Amino acid sequence: MHSLKYLLLGLHVLSSQANSVIPIENFGAPGIDATYDYVVVGGGTSGLTIAARLAETSGATVAVLEAGGLYEVEAPLLSVIPGLAAAVNTGTSPDDDSLLIDWNFDTVPQTGANNRVLRYARGKCLGGSSGRNFMVYHRGTKGTFDKWAELIGDTAWSWASVLPFFKKSTTLTPPDMSKRQSNASIFYDPVGFDNSLNGPLQVTWPNHGSPLSTYVEVGLASIGLLPDTDLNTGTLNGSSWASVTVNPKDQSRESSETSFLDQALGNSKLKVYQHAFAKQILFSGTTATGVKVDTFGVGYTIKAKKEVIVSAGAFQSPQLLMVSGIGPQATLQSKGISVLKDLPGVGQNLMDHFLFGITYRVNVVTATRLLLDLVSAADALTQYLAQKGPLTAPGFGVIGYEKLPASANLSNSSRAALDAAFPSDWPDVEYIGIDGIMNGWKNADDQKVDDGYNYGGISAALVAPLSRGSITINSSKMEDPPLIDLGYLTHPADAEVAVAAFKRTRQAWAGTDITLGDEYLPGPAMDTDASILEYIRETLVPVWHPSGTCKMGASSDPEAVVDSNGRVHGVKNLRVVDASIFPVLPPGHPQSACYMVAEKIAQDIKDGN
Numbered sequence: 016m017h018s019l020k021y022l023l024l025g026l027h028v029l030s031s032q033a034n035s036v037i038p039i040e041n042f043g044a045p046g047i048d049a050t051y052d053y054v055v056v057g058g059g060t061s062g063l064t065i066a067a068r069l070a071e072t073s074g075a076t077v078a079v080l081e082a083g084g085l086y087e088v089e090a091p092l093l094s095v096i097p098g099l100a101a102a103v104n105t106g107t108s109p110d111d112d113s114l115l116i117d118w119n120f121d122t123v124p125q126t127g128a129n130n131r132v133l134r135y136a137r138g139k140c141l142g143g144s145s146g147r148n149f150m151v152y153h154r155g156t157k158g159t160f161d162k163w164a165e166l167i168g169d170t171a172w173s174w175a176s177v178l179p180f181f182k183k184s185t186t187l188t189p190p191d192m193s194k195r196q197s198n199a200s201i202f203y204d205p206v207g208f209d210n211s212l213n214g215p216l217q218v219t220w221p222n223h224g225s226p227l228s229t230y231v232e233v234g235l236a237s238i239g240l241l242p243d244t245d246l247n248t249g250t251l252n253g254s255s256w257a258s259v260t261v262n263p264k265d266q267s268r269e270s271s272e273t274s275f276l277d278q279a280l281g282n283s284k285l286k287v288y289q290h291a292f293a294k295q296i297l298f299s300g301t302t303a304t305g306v307k308v309d310t311f312g313v314g315y316t317i318k319a320k321k322e323v324i325v326s327a328g329a330f331q332s333p334q335l336l337m338v339s340g341i342g343p344q345a346t347l348q349s350k351g352i353s354v355l356k357d358l359p360g361v362g363q364n365l366m367d368h369f370l371f372g373i374t375y376r377v378n379v380v381t382a383t384r385l386l387l388d389l390v391s392a393a394d395a396l397t398q399y400l401a402q403k404g405p406l407t408a409p410g411f412g413v414i415g416y417e418k419l420p421a422s423a424n425l426s427n428s429s430r431a432a433l434d435a436a437f438p439s440d441w442p443d444v445e446y447i448g449i450d451g452i453m454n455g456w457k458n459a460d461d462q463k464v465d466d467g468y469n470y471g472g473i474s475a476a477l478v479a480p481l482s483r484g485s486i487t488i489n490s491s492k493m494e495d496p497p498l499i500d501l502g503y504l505t506h507p508a509d510a511e512v513a514v515a516a517f518k519r520t521r522q523a524w525a526g527t528d529i530t531l532g533d534e535y536l537p538g539p540a541m542d543t544d545a546s547i548l549e550y551i552r553e554t555l556v557p558v559w560h561p562s563g564t565c566k567m568g569a570s571s572d573p574e575a576v577v578d579s580n581g582r583v584h585g586v587k588n589l590r591v592v593d594a595s596i597f598p599v600l601p602p603g604h605p606q607s608a609c610y611m612v613a614e615k616i617a618q619d620i621k622d623g624n
């Protein structure tokens with residue numbers, strides 16, 4: 016780790032970009048009871064977005080209660096510099112170094128992953144997981160949102176209806192080809208964006224196209240994925256250089272904090288409480304009236320005249336509902352919680368993606384060099400200061416999507432199960448070029464194979480998973496972490512798709528000419544379906560997309576927790592607005608939908624819904 020630490024030290028001295036102050040007019044005073052129109056629990060991706068939009072409404076006052084602080088202050092550089100975000104503190108080992116800006120959750124033993132307990136990254140900071148993520152920004156397909164609308168019985172969530180909210184949240188800046196390698200040029204369709212709306216969230220491309228990814232594109236093309244497809248206009252079929260939430264001015268991380276919160280600063284209607292841990296939602300009868308809060312051991316109450324909006328993420332939004340008396344009756348009673356509303360769906364329907372893949376030694380320079388070699392690290396630093404080079408890119412470049420072709424030999428029963436659950440434009444698999452070693456990603460040290468070679472991966476993620484997990488409570492206290500079961504690979508069709516996708520990555524590698532020697536990991540000897548599945552179970556890594564644990568649906572759906580405006584069924588003045596309300600997990604990377612959901616429900620509230 017020495018060279019990395021050296022590099023961080025250098026960057027620390029030179030960094031001056033941290034937006035490290037919340038101005039006094041936006042500062043909520045912890046420890047003191049207060050009342051607002053809206054109280055938003057969780058200043059994460061969706062939370063800051065809806066809070067900023069509500070504060071724009073004339074007259075309404077809004078408080079944000081966020082358990083963490085500013086990531087620029089509490090984890091400078093590691094959070095701000097895209098190329099470092101992926102390299103550190105996202106390991107799956109429960110022993111991985113912990114960060115102040117992360118909840119450092121561990122799952123329960125995962126039966127589909129050889130009973131491994133996985134460390135699971137979640138942002139604990141303003142920005143939430145948008146302060147921790149790998150910054151890929153793209154959207155699901157037309158059919159994704161049409162399916163969403165169909166499942167909940169409300170056309171207000173169809174692709175045509177939600178596209179305006181994707182656009183409203185974002186501003187697109189074209190790639191800077193004066194700083195990017197000329198052989199990593201980018202195709203995109205500008206109709207996915209409307210910059211005249213001045214969307215707060217910056218979307219662009221890094222000023223670096225991973226050389227490895229230039230070949231991943233070739234490899235994927237060799238198995239039938241067309242290059243240069245657009246990922247923001249409602250189709251996911253073929254490959255593309257992923258657009259990212261990076262600030263085009265300085266190539267630093269863009270999050271809900273640097274975008275929506277930043278834009279709202281100066282508006283004294285919005286107050287931000289940092290290190291404000293929500294312990295319980297307070298009710299009068301079945302009407303939510305406020306939140307019990309703790310800041311460094313000091314308890315206080317923040318009251319809501321209009322609504323409490325829970326945006327604590329897919330693990331803690333259902334947890335907060337449960338400890339406040341809303342959830343499966345038997346679970347609540349077993350923990351001594353009095354039941355306000357029996358909602359069996361709270362904590363159920365957990366959907367998530369996981370990643371696995373194949374590693375080779377390659378004859379191009381990859382990011383594995385950065386971690387080992389001081390000269391490369393110093394060079395990367397020098398380049399970053401000129402907004403160039405590998406540190407501008409969050410670890411990968413080209414991603415691709417496909418429905419598995421007939422030649423992948425999926426069984427008829429698996430194909431039928433997928434076809435019944437997902438629309439025809441919804442891909443089965445995402446492929447990701449990884450500038451590193453795919454072998455369980457226990458911690459950053461996994462990447463340190465110091466033998467002079469460069470390593471690269473082509474990995475696959477199931478983006479139409481049929482397996483479901485759940486979260487539940489271990490006690491009546493918010494302080495006790497929830498019990499997280501991701502449910503990976505518990506549906507037989509997923510196991511079959513995973514093996515087929517693994518074989519596709521092997522074929523994609525064969526279509527490149529940068530490999531040195533035999534397949535490095537897992538190695539060519541691993542060639543039976545059973546051994547491949549075993550390798551996947553042993554090495555899969557989360558892509559950190561949990562969702563669905565307070566799913567949206569009509570009140571006639573016993574598993575539904577919120578209605579199509581995010582209002583919790585059976586109680587008043589309480590909404591949930593974040594990834595937990597997704598009735599489907601869009602294929603690929605979900606942060607775009609977290610911003611969209613918050614934009615849309617902010618509009619619903621303004622419209623009186």
Ligand SMILES: Cc1cc2nc3c(=O)[nH]c(=O)nc-3n(C[C@H](O)[C@H](O)[C@H](O)COP(=O)(O)OP(=O)(O)OC[C@H]3O[C@@H](n4cnc5c(N)ncnc54)[C@H](O)[C@@H]3O)c2cc1C
Nearest residue numbers: 057059060061082143144148149150151293593594604606
């Ligand atoms: C390592 C990693 C990589 C990822 N990569 C990508 C990617 O490249 N592209 C992509 O699209 N998506 C990515 N994701 C997923 C994406 O970031 C999340 O889906 C999204 O940010 C979730 O938003 P949210 O609003 O639901 O929750 P969050 O953004 O997690 O917000 C929840 C907030 O609530 C706060 N909170 C929780 N409990 C309490 C409490 N009791 N009191 C007060 N505050 C509380 C938390 O601290 C947090 O700030 C990644 C995620 C991770 C962790």
Ligand SMILES: *[C@@H]1O[C@H](CO)[C@@H](O)[C@H](O)[C@H]1NC(C)=O
Nearest residue numbers: 196198199226229230379380
């Ligand atoms: C693209 O350029 C890089 C150098 O920046 C080089 O290493 C790589 O081989 C090139 N890729 C292709 C596909 O030619």
Ligand SMILES: *[C@@H]1O[C@H](CO)[C@@H](O)[C@H](O)[C@H]1NC(C)=O
Nearest residue numbers: 421422423424425515518519
């Ligand atoms: C699919 O089945 C055919 C016919 O049995 C076989 O030739 C081919 O190798 C199989 N493909 C894969 C990816 O297993």
Ligand SMILES: *[C@@H]1O[C@H](CO)[C@@H](O)[C@H](O)[C@H]1NC(C)=O
Nearest residue numbers: 421425426427428429430431
């Ligand atoms: C699978 O479906 C195809 C076409 O729908 C059919 O020809 C084939 O016989 C089926 N295979 C099995 C094993 O049922």
Ligand SMILES: *[C@@H]1O[C@H](CO)[C@@H](O)[C@H](O)[C@H]1NC(C)=O
Nearest residue numbers: 241252253417418439440441
């Ligand atoms: C993806 O694109 C290819 C090439 O245009 C096409 O043949 C295929 O049907 C498309 N797949 C889907 C699921 O739309």
Ligand SMILES: *[C@@H]1O[C@H](CO)[C@@H](O)[C@H](O)[C@H]1NC(C)=O
Nearest residue numbers: 122123489490495496497498
């Ligand atoms: C659940 O609570 C029990 C009893 O307090 C404790 O021993 C256990 O470690 C907790 N489990 C988790 C996963 O936190």
